[in-house]
Amino acid sequence: MPEPLPETAPETARETAPETAAVCIGEAMIMLAGGPGPLADVEVFRRSVGGAECNVAGGLAALGVPTAWISRLGDDGFGQHVLRDLQQRGVEVGGVEVDEVRPTALYVKESEDGRSRMHYYRTGSAAAAMDPAFLDRPAVRERLEQARLVHTTGITAAISASSAQMLERLATEPRSFLLSVDLNWRPMLWRDKDPAPLWRLLKAADIVLIGADEAEVFAGTRDPDELYERLGAKTLVVKDDAHIAMVLEPDGRTEVPALTVDVVETVGAGDAFAAGFLTGTLQKLPMVQRLRLGHLTAAAVLTAPEDHAPPPAPEVRERLLNCTDEAWAATKIGPA
DSSP states (O other), rough: OOOOOOOOOOHHHHSSSOSSSSSEEEEOOOEEEEESSOGGGGGOOOEEEEHHHHHHHHHHHHTTTTTEOOOOEEESSSHHHHHHHHTTTTTTOOOOOEEEOOOOOOEEEEEETTEEEEEOOTTOOOOGGGGGGGGGGGHEEEEEEEHHHHEEHHHHSSOOOHHHHHHHHHHOOOOOEEEEEEEEOOHHTTTTTTTHHHHHHHHSSOOOEEEEHHHHHHOOOOOOOHHHHHOOEEEEEETTTTEEEEEEEEEEEEEEOOOOOOOOOOOTTHHHHHHHHHHHTTTOHHHHHHHHHHHHOOOOOOHHHSSOOOOOOOOHHHHHHHHHHHHHHHHOOOOO
């Protein structure tokens, strides 16, 4: 059985902020998903909450990890909905700052011919105004001081120069937590920008998660050993889509094949994998089980139309985390 998360925060810290094992820092957005067809013809949209770091925060909380999400939101109805949504999913949001001028970001999902295309409206958002001084806010500082793990992504490094500077400060100052960074390479966000800050962030991280396809575009290689050498992270997780996920560490390499999944929608699966793997890391599970938990949580999202979904039931997770390699390979996950 996974061991319980130990209490590490001092009593004085818990008097001002709830106990927090993990903190996720990044932008949340409202997602408006239309029905099938070109965007110009869609009249009705379904609203939900998206954004890589808040997806991971919700995934961690769903797996029982005390988790806070830290960011900035607009003083608008969309921002209020983000807060309500995350609170309902068990995420602590007391470190969020509300901006009276800048809006909450949003994106629109267009579905046509069985494929999805995203249209982002995030320029000048409240989250893009995060800067190094944001880390000095008492509510933010308290949560970071408690955390055993802090997670962010390359998206947050890309949304503005000031947010990239904030993450550089977070990564380079002395810290007591593990820093986890998911590359989440978005070429459009880095257009006309120097990716050097992102390279520095990845090299400073304790855990780096990266997809093989995006690694080939970002770093010019998908070879895990070359990536491990170039990034220098203590723990490198390489995800090869529907095939395999592997971890490279100083002690060697661990590989676990992906499950067979009836895919409904792929958006958000990488965030779900990160939540599962990081939960296993906090619980100090064997590396094979950390990767399996990542695959299981990703599979749950792959079988749902939204960016996030509840993880498989505890008894299912327990059985599959401890099954034989043969039983794992024979497992198929569907919407049911």
